[in-house]
Amino acid sequence: MAMWIQAQQLQGDALHQMQxxxxxxxxxxxxxxxxxxxxxxLWDSVELDNPAEETKAKRLLDNLVAELxxxxxVQGGEDGFLLKIxxxxxxxxxxxxxxxxxxxLVRCIKHILQSEQRLVQEATNVKTxxxxxxxxxxxxxxxxxxxxxxxxxxxxxxxxxxxxxRKLQQSQEYFIIQYQENMxxxxxxxxxxxxxPTERTQRETTLQSKRxxxxxxxxxxxxxxxxYRLDLxxxxxxxxxxxxxxxxxxxxxxxxxxxxxxxLAGNGGPNEGGLDVLQSWCEKLAxxxxxxxxxxxxxxHLTQQLPLPGPMVELLSKLNAxxxxxxxxxxxxxxxxxxxxxxxxxxxxxxxATVRLLVGGKLNVHMNPPQVKAVIVSEQQxxxxxxxxxxxxxSSGEILNNNCVMEYHQATGTLSAHFRNMSLKRxxxxxxxxxxxxxxxxxxxxxxxxxxxxxxxxxxHVKTLSLPVVVIVHGSQDNNATATVLWDNAFAEPGxxxxxxxxxxxxxxxxxxxxxxxxxxxxxxxxxxDDNLVFLAQKAFSSSSNNSEDYRNxxxxxxxxxxxxLPGRNFTFWQWFDGVVELMKKHLKPHWNDGAILGFVNKxxxxxxxxxxxxxxxxxxxxxxxxxGITIAWVAENPNKSGERLVWNLLPYTTKDxxxxxxADRISDLNHLLYLYPDRPKDEVFAKYYTPPLSKAVxxxxxxxxxxxxxxxxxxxxxxxxxxxxxDALTLFSTDRLRCCPVRADGMLDxxxxxxxxxxxxxxxxxxxxxxxxxxxxxxxQQS
Numbered sequence: 095m096a097m098w099i100q101a102q103q104l105q106g107d108a109l110h111q112m113q114x115x116x117x118x119x120x121x122x123x124x125x126x127x128x129x130x131x132x133x134x135x136l137w138d139s140v141e142l143d144n145p146a147e148e149t150k151a152k153r154l155l156d157n158l159v160a161e162l163x164x165x166x167x168v169q170g171g172e173d174g175f176l177l178k179i180x181x182x183x184x185x186x187x188x189x190x191x192x193x194x195x196x197x198x199l200v201r202c203i204k205h206i207l208q209s210e211q212r213l214v215q216e217a218t219n220v221k222t223x224x225x226x227x228x229x230x231x232x233x234x235x236x237x238x239x240x241x242x243x244x245x246x247x248x249x250x251x252x253x254x255x256x257x258x259x260r261k262l263q264q265s266q267e268y269f270i271i272q273y274q275e276n277m278x279x280x281x282x283x284x285x286x287x288x289x290x291p292t293e294r295t296q297r298e299t300t301l302q303s304k305r306x307x308x309x310x311x312x313x314x315x316x317x318x319x320x321x322y323r324l325d326l327x328x329x330x331x332x333x334x335x336x337x338x339x340x341x342x343x344x345x346x347x348x349x350x351x352x353x354x355x356x357x358l359a360g361n362g363g364p365n366e367g368g369l370d371v372l373q374s375w376c377e378k379l380a381x382x383x384x385x386x387x388x389x390x391x392x393x394x395h396l397t398q399q400l401p402l403p404g405p406m407v408e409l410l411s412k413l414n415a416x417x418x419x420x421x422x423x424x425x426x427x428x429x430x431x432x433x434x435x436x437x438x439x440x441x442x443x444x445x446x447a448t449v450r451l452l453v454g455g456k457l458n459v460h461m462n463p464p465q466v467k468a469v470i471v472s473e474q475q476x477x478x479x480x481x482x483x484x485x486x487x488x489s490s491g492e493i494l495n496n497n498c499v500m501e502y503h504q505a506t507g508t509l510s511a512h513f514r515n516m517s518l519k520r521x522x523x524x525x526x527x528x529x530x531x532x533x534x535x536x537x538x539x540x541x542x543x544x545x546x547x548x549x550x551x552x553x554x555h556v557k558t559l560s561l562p563v564v565v566i567v568h569g570s571q572d573n574n575a576t577a578t579v580l581w582d583n584a585f586a587e588p589g590x591x592x593x594x595x596x597x598x599x600x601x602x603x604x605x606x607x608x609x610x611x612x613x614x615x616x617x618x619x620x621x622x623x624d625d626n627l628v629f630l631a632q633k634a635f636s637s638s639s640n641n642s643e644d645y646r647n648x649x650x651x652x653x654x655x656x657x658x659x660l661p662g663r664n665f666t667f668w669q670w671f672d673g674v675v676e677l678m679k680k681h682l683k684p685h686w687n688d689g690a691i692l693g694f695v696n697k698x699x700x701x702x703x704x705x706x707x708x709x710x711x712x713x714x715x716x717x718x719x720x721x722x723g724i725t726i727a728w729v730a731e732n733p734n735k736s737g738e739r740l741v742w743n744l745l746p747y748t749t750k751d752x753x754x755x756x757x758a759d760r761i762s763d764l765n766h767l768l769y770l771y772p773d774r775p776k777d778e779v780f781a782k783y784y785t786p787p788l789s790k791a792v793x794x795x796x797x798x799x800x801x802x803x804x805x806x807x808x809x810x811x812x813x814x815x816x817x818x819x820x821x822d823a824l825t826l827f828s829t830d831r832l833r834c835c836p837v838r839a840d841g842m843l844d845x846x847x848x849x850x851x852x853x854x855x856x857x858x859x860x861x862x863x864x865x866x867x868x869x870x871x872x873x874x875x876q877q878s
Contacts, residue, residue: 097207098129100214108213115206119191119505120199121184124162125206131161132203140200143433143446143512151196158199159185202505208368241348241375244340248382251333252389255326259389262322266400269315276308320402326393327409333386334416337379341420344375345427350588353430357561360437361583361607362614369432369450373508376428377456383424384457384548387417422554425547428452429556432510435539437579438572439518439563447513449541449558451500454509457547460502464545466511468496472524473536476559476592490537491521491565500543511541521565533574536562536582536593562593577656577668580607598649601631608671615679618687622694629694633660633718634667665721673722681752682724690714690770690779693724700727701741703771709739710768712776714757717746724757728767755800758783763801 104112116122125132135154141147166181192199216238283301286294355366394410433448449466451459471479472490498511523535539560546553562582564575584607585595605627613621622630624642631637631645634654639645656668663670674693678686685691695703695715704711709730717723723746732738747757758780761767770779 097133097210097214098125100218101210104213104217108217112210112213115209118187120188120202120206123180124158124184124188127165127181128158128161131158133207137200137204137207140197142197142201142204143448143514145514148197151200155188155192155196155199159189162188198503198505201503205370205506209370212371238371241340241343244336244343245375245378245382248333248336248340251329251336252382252385255329255333255386255389258322258326258329259392262319262326263392263396265315265322266319266396269312269319270400272308272312272315276305276312279305279308316402319400320404320406323393323397323402323406324404324409327406327413330386330390330393330413334413334420337383337386337420341379341424344372344379345424348372348375349427349430354588356434357583357586358610360434360561361580362611369430369452369508370506373452376424376452377507379424380421380453380456383417383421387414387421390414390417418552421552425451425453425457425554426556429541429543429558431541431558431560434561435516435563437561437563437583438575439537439565440569440572441518441521441565441567444515444517446516447539447541447560448510449498449500449513449543450508450510451556454500455502455507459545459547460500460509462545463500463502463509464543465497465499466513466541466543468493468498468513468516469540469542470518470521470537470563470565471540471559472522473538473562473593474524476538476540479540479557479559480592489522490524492519493517493539494519511543518565523565531574533564533566533571534578535564536578537565538563538592559592573669573672574656576672577666580611580668581652581655583607584610595652598651601634601645601648601650604650604655605630612675615675616683616686618683620687620689626694629696630667630671632696633670636661663719670721674716677722677724677749677752680749682757684783685714685757685780688779691724692771697727697743700743704729704741705739707772708769710766711771711773712761712767712769713771720746720748723748726761726764726767730766756783756785759785 101112113122116125135157137154140150140154162181162185166178166185169175169178169181188199279301283298283305286298286301289297349372352366352369352372355363358364359366390410390413394414397406397410429449429451431447432450433446435447436445439445447468454460469489470491470493471488475488475490494517495513495515498513500509500511502509521537523532540557541560542555542557544553544555562579564578566572566575582593582595585599585603586593605622608630609621609627613619628640628642628645631642631648632639634650635645635648637644654667656666659666660670665673678691678693682691686693691714693714693716695713696718697715700713700715704713704727707729710728712726712728714724715727717725725746726744727741729739729741732740747760751760755763761776761780762784767776770776
């Protein structure tokens, strides 16, 4: 309700804009009386382009109608009677309007709330900015204010030329009347020959005097009219200059910035934001351009109606061509992709996209809704399209359900095409260059349409290209395809030739892209710290320097990023990083956000950090040797040498392991682990994630439960004689990818290195041998 209270304080143009949001599609009374309920609903949780969300939207509609009816019923008294009837009518009206299309109600209310928020924000910024400019306004608000001031200047200029044009028209009409009067006098003079000489002379003198006066006036007025026309043409030239300047700001700055934000959002950057502000600007531009075009057309008509010597015909022809170019640029540039198709696109998989014409509603394109077609084209075909070397749309594949009619949403004034069930049936690949793999080949989805405005006066064939798309046929290609997309999204320059990106970038630039991706996947403000980035630099450049400044001016190539394997490994830098992201995203996100996982620490660093801590202190670090692996390093006594302490490293866990038992439960199982580095008791950190104890036995059966164990612990107990196990107990052991410290040939534990399954099975066989000693001895020792 707080938003509605603020919205009611709006004044002037902002108030008119707010009032214009409401109408029969959504009465302002509904907003007023249900303000608190409306603002408390999760409208943003409904995906408007997903038909499956219609049930959720229907529920919101039904609840809205119920709230209205409830509000109507509680109205009482003389004043409340009419309100009760009105609210009841609105409930029935909304039910009737949106019952078959509840998603449109959600779209309408989202648009209203976003617009109100924008108007309130703009008004707040203006009020809090001192008139003397002593305190700098927020950059965004200042830019918006400059744009709005330019629109006001354009509005006044257009109104002025409209007034001057009317004056010119009135002057010309009077001139024509006087011209016709002169022609009538001339006709009268011609008819004097039939009169007697005396009368003819008298009349002739009078008429000639009158004609001389009129002709003198016509001569002066013709000169004045010509000056009026030239002055008006000059004013139009100035207005067109202002329109071009404003259009450049909106299309080449604001819209390009929105598209750049949209591209970075593909890497996990902030949401690009809505298009409502941009659409309102583009619609104002379209309105002003069209008004000026109509004025120029009327000037042409006046010139044709009364030709006068001078350059007006050429001037008006040039003005008409210029204004047509301006509106053509506006229309073609505002045919944009609101919702991009997925940039990693798998064949035979459904995908969606939304295309929007920002000026469609203002120019009445929706009166004859156009159809939009989508085709997939290669990088080379995209280049040819932008150079106008291709007159028809060639295709590099076949997209099913690739035609869609644009729909006009009256509540929001938007004209858009929602492709909901497209599917790439096949793809035609081009010849690859050098070491380029199929996951480095870029395609794009081309959307095109044709429509007319002004009663078929102007016909437009519009096209727009999606962000680069990498086509895959198997999920195993997703990792490398994502690398191509991330590099392109991060380092593409506006206005580039499709789809050129730099081969090398500065390391800090890549750090920014990786941090953006990581934070987005973790849904957290905790991104990659300077120490994390130094660790990554060491891995990328095979360096041992711990100083971040050493990497500031270094460049990393695409080949180093995801073409060449890391030294001594069979995977690339990106494949390792992406494996970490996938592991964290699927299983360990809460622990990262809690600060429980250090992660980006190598084995030597872990040892240095832990050796100064008490026994049982542990930390979690990402595996250097395995993609998507995380290991536990902890400090403990060396069982082979009394008084010596060692740092042990478990064989890395992967997604497969955590699908069996969670990290928190595994840490809970391991009694050797006491403190999370530096000194936090493990239960304090992980207890909230432990799986609750199993329920009591049902029907005499106890549910089995997997537990994490250290084989080294078991061995120590067996060797010391503190544990003896009956052979039947062997059936209770589970080899949940057994994890242990390697055992040397002499049976002693070896702390060096990570641990693999072969070493594990050596220990298992050793334990089995111990357990197969004569059972009688074991039972006797137990009884005694």
